[in-house]
Amino acid sequence: xxxxxxxxxxxxxxxxxxxxxxxxxxxxxxxxxxxxxxxxxxxxxxxxxxxxxxxxxxxxxxxxxxxxxxxxxxxxxxxxxxxxxxxxxxxxxxxxxxxxxxxxxxxxxxxxxxxx
Amino acid sequence: xxxxxxxxxxxxxxxxxxxxxxxxxxxxxxxxxxxxxxxxxxxxxxxxxxxxxxxxxxxxxxxxxxxxxxxxxxxxxxxxxxxxxxxxxxxxxxxxxxxxxxxxxxxxxxxxx
Numbered sequence: 001x002x003x004x005x006x007x008x009x010x011x012x013x014x015x016x017x018x019x020x021x022x023x024x025x026x027x028x029x030x031x032x033x034x035x036x037x038x039x040x041x042x043x044x045x046x047x048x049x050x051x052x053x054x055x056x057x058x059x060x061x062x063x064x065x066x067x068x069x070x071x072x073x074x075x076x077x078x079x080x081x082x083x084x085x086x087x088x089x090x091x092x093x094x095x096x097x098x099x100x101x102x103x104x105x106x107x108x109x110x111x112x113x114x115x116x
Numbered sequence: 117x118x119x120x121x122x123x124x125x126x127x128x129x130x131x132x133x134x135x136x137x138x139x140x141x142x143x144x145x146x147x148x149x150x151x152x153x154x155x156x157x158x159x160x161x162x163x164x165x166x167x168x169x170x171x172x173x174x175x176x177x178x179x180x181x182x183x184x185x186x187x188x189x190x191x192x193x194x195x196x197x198x199x200x201x202x203x204x205x206x207x208x209x210x211x212x213x214x215x216x217x218x219x220x221x222x223x224x225x226x227x228x229x
Contacts, residue, residue, distance in 0.1 A: 004159075032215060043205065043221040044160070049214055057214075093159045097215045103148055105217060107159035 004096050006108035020080045021111045023094030029074035030096030038091040050077045084115040120220035128226045137191040137223045139206035146208040149189050154203045196227045
């Protein structure tokens, strides 16, 4: 149980375009989802906390107008990287926390974004 | 701010031995600490959670200890297998009302057959 999927798993785009990444909890409801970014050989850096039906809370240094997060339902959160640039190339990972559950986060498989 | 340190050097051990990974933290008193496994190009997979009032937690071949005085957690894998080779991340609760986590940089474990 507690499976999280992400789509797409890999995306290559041109500089200046926008990319949407979907995060779905397949067999549980997640009132809270998190978005992380991971550069090579580095740890996961939390970008934002997404709560269903409300605005996301962004970590310091993360531009909310560049990384748009929508948490429309208890099973879906989306991250849109707007006007992507090569420095946005990274591994983006989402996680969900079971509604009414413990503090464990269940992670998706990640999305590799490459901006040319 | 919170600081989490994991040994950045890879840990190489022989199959069958016990692997011990260390997670140290400063400037914080977490309510709980978690360990995750991450394989290359994949998202982390939850392994164990230990709370501040717990000294030790076990799950099959895994054991985690939590010393709030030393501000340290040890993660043990007994009877290690090549399939245990991966990066292991420790994470502390981020505080506040949310469930957010602060991750360490991880330690790469390589189990040689």
